[in-house]
Amino acid sequence: MDVLWLDEWRDPKEQQVEVTSTAFEAPAKLTFTGRQYAGQARLRKDASPGQASARVTSHHGQSVRTHNFWIDEPSIADDITTWSTAKILLAMTAVVIALGGGWYLYRARRLPRK
Numbered sequence: 001m002d003v004l005w006l007d008e009w010r011d012p013k014e015q016q017v018e019v020t021s022t023a024f025e026a027p028a029k030l031t032f033t034g035r036q037y038a039g040q041a042r043l044r045k046d047a048s049p050g051q052a053s054a055r056v057t058s059h060h061g062q063s064v065r066t067h068n069f070w071i072d073e074p075s076i077a078d079d080i081t082t083w084s085t086a087k088i089l090l091a092m093t094a095v096v097i098a099l100g101g102g103w104y105l106y107r108a109r110r111l112p113r114k
Contacts, residue, residue, distance in 0.1 A: 003028050003054075005037040011059055021054040023047040023071060049073045 017037050019028040025044050030037035049071050056065045
């Protein structure tokens with residue numbers, strides 16, 4: 001999931017902040033992108049939908065703030081994994097190769113031989 005943090009009193013020398021939450025698999029490192037901090041976090045598989053809290057450590061460890069966020073119900077799209085997508089692409093590639101090979105053999109038989 002995307003994690004964004006807008007720090008109105010940002011230290012110009014601070015390029016990263018850390019966000020921790022019991023809902024995350026591991027702490028998220030957010031990098032300053034010119035307007036806000038942005039990064040990625042992985043939700044734990046057992047994280048239940050509803051409100052959760054996150055701790056943002058900034059200003060070189062001198063500032064720790066706790067904020068709440070919402071975990072939505074999983075959608076059917078969340079059930080489609082990268083492997084499923086890869087299998088679909090592999091199957092489509094095999095079909096294209098088979099059709100291309102069939103077309104090549106068909107054309108090779110119809111062309112007159114010298």
